[in-house]
Amino acid sequence: MSNQGAGALIDATVRPRRLARIFSRDHTVIAKQFFAMSIFFLFAGGLLALFVRWQLGFPGSAVPVPFNFLMTRTMAPGGVIAPDAFNGMFTLHATFMVYFAVLPMLVGALPNFVLPLQIGSPRMAFPTLGMLSFWLSLLGGLLMIATYFVDGGPASTGWTAYAPLAAVSHYTGSSAGQNLWILSLAILGIGLILGAANQVVTIVNHRAPGLTMFRLPLTVWSFLVTGLLVLLALPVITAAVGMLLMDRTLGTSFFVPAGLSVSGSPLAGYAGGGQPLLWQHLFWFFGHPVVYIMILPGMGVVSDVLAVFARKPLFGYRAMIYSTFAIAGLGWLVWGHHMFQSGMNPLLGTTFMASTMAIAIPSGVKVFGWLATLWRGQIRFGLPMLFALAFLLTFTVGGLSGIFMASTPVDAFIHDTYFIVGHIHYVLFGGSLFAIFAAIAYWFPKATGRMLGERLGRLHFWLTLAAFNCTFFPMHILGIGGHMRRIYDPTVYAFLRDLQPVNTFITISAITLGFAQLLLVANIFLSLKNGRRAEPNPWRAATLEWTLPSPPGDGAFAVVPEVHRWPYDYSLPNAIEDYLPQTSLHVNGTGTGTDS
Amino acid sequence: MRARLSILRSRLHSVGRWAAPPAFAVLLLLAAGTRAGAGPVADSSSHGHRWWLPAASTAVAGRIDSLFILILWITSAFLVLVVALFVAFVIRYRHREGRRAAHVTGNMLLEIVWMAVPAACLIAIAYASNGAWSAMKEEFPRESESLVIIVKPRQFQWDVVYAGADGRFETADDITAINRLDVPAGRNVIVKLMAQDVIHSFFVPQFRMKQDAVPGMTTEMWFNVPAPGTFEIACAELCGLGHYRMQGRLIVHAPAEYDAWYAGRLREKAAESANAR
Numbered sequence: 001m002s003n004q005g006a007g008a009l010i011d012a013t014v015r016p017r018r019l020a021r022i023f024s025r026d027h028t029v030i031a032k033q034f035f036a037m038s039i040f041f042l043f044a045g046g047l048l049a050l051f052v053r054w055q056l057g058f059p060g061s062a063v064p065v066p067f068n069f070l071m072t073r074t075m076a077p078g079g080v081i082a083p084d085a086f087n088g089m090f091t092l093h094a095t096f097m098v099y100f101a102v103l104p105m106l107v108g109a110l111p112n113f114v115l116p117l118q119i120g121s122p123r124m125a126f127p128t129l130g131m132l133s134f135w136l137s138l139l140g141g142l143l144m145i146a147t148y149f150v151d152g153g154p155a156s157t158g159w160t161a162y163a164p165l166a167a168v169s170h171y172t173g174s175s176a177g178q179n180l181w182i183l184s185l186a187i188l189g190i191g192l193i194l195g196a197a198n199q200v201v202t203i204v205n206h207r208a209p210g211l212t213m214f215r216l217p218l219t220v221w222s223f224l225v226t227g228l229l230v231l232l233a234l235p236v237i238t239a240a241v242g243m244l245l246m247d248r249t250l251g252t253s254f255f256v257p258a259g260l261s262v263s264g265s266p267l268a269g270y271a272g273g274g275q276p277l278l279w280q281h282l283f284w285f286f287g288h289p290v291v292y293i294m295i296l297p298g299m300g301v302v303s304d305v306l307a308v309f310a311r312k313p314l315f316g317y318r319a320m321i322y323s324t325f326a327i328a329g330l331g332w333l334v335w336g337h338h339m340f341q342s343g344m345n346p347l348l349g350t351t352f353m354a355s356t357m358a359i360a361i362p363s364g365v366k367v368f369g370w371l372a373t374l375w376r377g378q379i380r381f382g383l384p385m386l387f388a389l390a391f392l393l394t395f396t397v398g399g400l401s402g403i404f405m406a407s408t409p410v411d412a413f414i415h416d417t418y419f420i421v422g423h424i425h426y427v428l429f430g431g432s433l434f435a436i437f438a439a440i441a442y443w444f445p446k447a448t449g450r451m452l453g454e455r456l457g458r459l460h461f462w463l464t465l466a467a468f469n470c471t472f473f474p475m476h477i478l479g480i481g482g483h484m485r486r487i488y489d490p491t492v493y494a495f496l497r498d499l500q501p502v503n504t505f506i507t508i509s510a511i512t513l514g515f516a517q518l519l520l521v522a523n524i525f526l527s528l529k530n531g532r533r534a535e536p537n538p539w540r541a542a543t544l545e546w547t548l549p550s551p552p553g554d555g556a557f558a559v560v561p562e563v564h565r566w567p568y569d570y571s572l573p574n575a576i577e578d579y580l581p582q583t584s585l586h587v588n589g590t591g592t593g594t595d596s
Numbered sequence: 597m598r599a600r601l602s603i604l605r606s607r608l609h610s611v612g613r614w615a616a617p618p619a620f621a622v623l624l625l626l627a628a629g630t631r632a633g634a635g636p637v638a639d640s641s642s643h644g645h646r647w648w649l650p651a652a653s654t655a656v657a658g659r660i661d662s663l664f665i666l667i668l669w670i671t672s673a674f675l676v677l678v679v680a681l682f683v684a685f686v687i688r689y690r691h692r693e694g695r696r697a698a699h700v701t702g703n704m705l706l707e708i709v710w711m712a713v714p715a716a717c718l719i720a721i722a723y724a725s726n727g728a729w730s731a732m733k734e735e736f737p738r739e740s741e742s743l744v745i746i747v748k749p750r751q752f753q754w755d756v757v758y759a760g761a762d763g764r765f766e767t768a769d770d771i772t773a774i775n776r777l778d779v780p781a782g783r784n785v786i787v788k789l790m791a792q793d794v795i796h797s798f799f800v801p802q803f804r805m806k807q808d809a810v811p812g813m814t815t816e817m818w819f820n821v822p823a824p825g826t827f828e829i830a831c832a833e834l835c836g837l838g839h840y841r842m843q844g845r846l847i848v849h850a851p852a853e854y855d856a857w858y859a860g861r862l863r864e865k866a867a868e869s870a871n872a873r
Contacts, residue, residue: 311697319702369707371678378692486839
């Protein structure tokens with residue numbers, strides 16, 4: 001009795017502290033939480049992709065691993081993926097990847113860890129918002145996982161959830177699943193908005209003395225622009241899914257026109273008067289900026305990694321900043337290029353073609369700027385650099401393939417084919433994800449105090465690069481052959497039968513790509529345990545985070561640093577070292593260095 | 597020795613890295629050049645090169661293909677340029693002891709050039725695109741001089757409606773078909789799409805055309821197929837669990853054959869309504 005009493009007493013004193021550690025307001029902890037969540041969904045989404053690929057590569061044959069526990073009963077009779085299960089899989093693959101893997105990584109994990117360190121601030125502006133941002137995102141993620149276990153299975157209308165397919169539950173097998181999908185996104189949306197507000201305010205208000213805006217590294221600039229995009233774009237999708245939910249549950253008709261039928265008989269319960277294209281406008285008004293939300297932070301990271309490993313200032317620093325803003329600004333004017341064939345006025349198609357072509361120009365500025373950064377450098381091929389260099393090429397391919405879709409007549413053919421699927425994966429996997437890998441390798445020593453293992457890291461890099469290209473490049477060929485996306489069985493069509501070997505090849509490559517990612521996780525865990533101890537500045541980089549010990553510990557920037565120069569003073573002719581930290585006042589006592 | 601090895605290793609790595617994309621470019625070209633033929637397929641009109649564009653079967657499709665090839669050339673030129681510079685820089689400027697990188701921060705002239713040249717290319721592409729786009733979407737043939745067919749897609753089939761003997765739609769003598777569209781060769785055909793439930797998309801790969809069918813509104817597309825043949829109609833917009841098997845056939849008849857087919861359908865319809873009465 002007395003023992004129990006003592007136990008309860010101890011529990012009572014310990015519990016709040018434990019809670020405070022879980023519901024931490026410390027930005028580093030929040031970053032790690034976001035990181036773990038993002039990696040989890042990366043693998044969950046990847047697994048779904050492999051199931052999708054299995055069905056496409058080997059249509060109608062049983063999946064060779066047991067997976068029935070992953071879904072409700074009827075979805076995989078005899079181990080063969082059923083059509084509605086397939087639709088649910090590609091829907092949740094994209095949903096996981098876009099909303100719960102890449103966004104939390106780039107709007108959650110990365111800025112929470114890197115941002116304060118790079119601007120010399122001991123903390124983020126709003127610690128409580130930061131904490132809420134993670135827990136809301138996680139709640140959204142858990143709800144999304146729950147959709148797999150409700151009656152009727154998960155949402156199966158694609159990550160784009162076009163109305164009326166997604167607006168009227170009679171049109172798909174899933175009812176509660178689609179509702180939960182909507183709720184989950186709304187909650188995630190609120191979480192990310194909180195995080196983005198935190199991020200923007202921190203950059204504006206918490207920079208160290210001397211760190212003027214034009215002394216910020218590109219990574220921080222991209223966090224700023226991304227934060228603004230999130231603040232403007234996420235409310236749109238949150239409102240839009242709210243309307244979609246009302247159409248589904250309360251019988252409103254925002255996106256439901258009059259006169260619909262369900263398998264031949266009139267659809268009851270809807271007044272009609274809605275417009276399916278309104279959903280597409282709202283979705284893509286959010287959906288296209290979100291593509292830039294997913295690529296801009298990567299561009300920032302790659303800009304900095306290239307400069308550090310080429311030992312050269314970033315070429316055209318101001319042009320790089322302005323092009324970031326140009327991409328973000330033009331990003332609001334291009335959403336209609338997803339709708340050329342939607343029944344939208346063809347004249348609007350022409351204007352959206354023009355704005356889409358225009359956005360290629362600042363993207364070109366970036367690619368050529370990165371190339372010029374390599375020019376006359378002293379390039380070291382560290383792990384982060386390998387991924388940054390790969391990013392440069394794969395992003396170029398993804399950017400160039402986008403021009404095909406920008407051309408309205410060519411889009412009439414390749415729209416909704418695998419050409420698009422190939423393009424988007426070159427941008428999001430070869431772009432965002434390669435940049436994320438670069439960022440992991442680059443800041444791993446700062447975050448953990450250990451170097452990420454080079455040997456395993458290189459194996460992961462080369463396998464990933466090869467399998468990535470083997471997986472996604474042939475998708476362009478499928479698309480050129482006319483292969484529609486989101487079809488369960490391509491062999492139904494005579495004109496696609498010749499392409500089936502390509503599908504099989506892609507599937508085998510995709511499985512390799514998936515398994516190669518286990519190397520990254522293995523490398524992270526092995527390095528955490530046995531990795532070489534990291535010095536404060538293993539890459540000899542100039543930005544502020546590298547003036548701190550690795551890991552920085554609780555006392556980071558307890559003494560506020562004073563900044564005297566921009567972040568790219570590499571290989572100054574009159575300096576002894578080939579870099580000058582942003583905090584250093586003099587170049588060997590002979591005056592200050594250049595400032596952009 | 598160690599330094600040597602590491603140089604060798606870094607060189608090998610750089611070789612591997614830049615070798616991949618050109619290898620895939622070569623793959624693309626190979627695919628482009630492969631004319632593996634249609635194989636044992638009876639119908640030649642639905643098959644083009646094996647891993648390449650399906651045979652273009654309308655004049656508009658040919659126009660879209662030339663645009664596609666134009667863009668392919670321009671983007672390939674940029675890709676080759678980027679890859680070439682990349683390879684050259686990565687090899688030439690790899691780290692060597694005792695050498696220092698140049699402290700270059702930018703170059704206004706270069707930056708203007710690499711904005712202006714792509715801009716010029718993009719304007720050219722946009723200009724060329726706009727002509728074809730107008731031809732497809734804005735310069736519709738006159739309805740009075742074309743064959744007008746209404747297609748009403750629904751989960752998961754294509755309901756096809758021809759105006760009957762009276763030449764008007766929504767009357768008792770409308771001729772209907774499911775998943776089958778018969779049209780004459782050499783004549784302008786306007787397809788009016790009216791979806792009955794969710795969004796579908798009418799896609800014929802050999803015409804390089806797809807047009808979404810949106811419930812609540814009518815969308816249109818037109819084509820003119822010069823020679824008879826049989827084509828598959830695919831649904832290109834996710835429309836539910838039967839999306840992948842929402843397949844139709846488009847049969848292009850020689851004009852006289854089509855007239856005979858149409859007359860036959862008119863007779864059938866007349867007999868049907870006589871029976872009903």
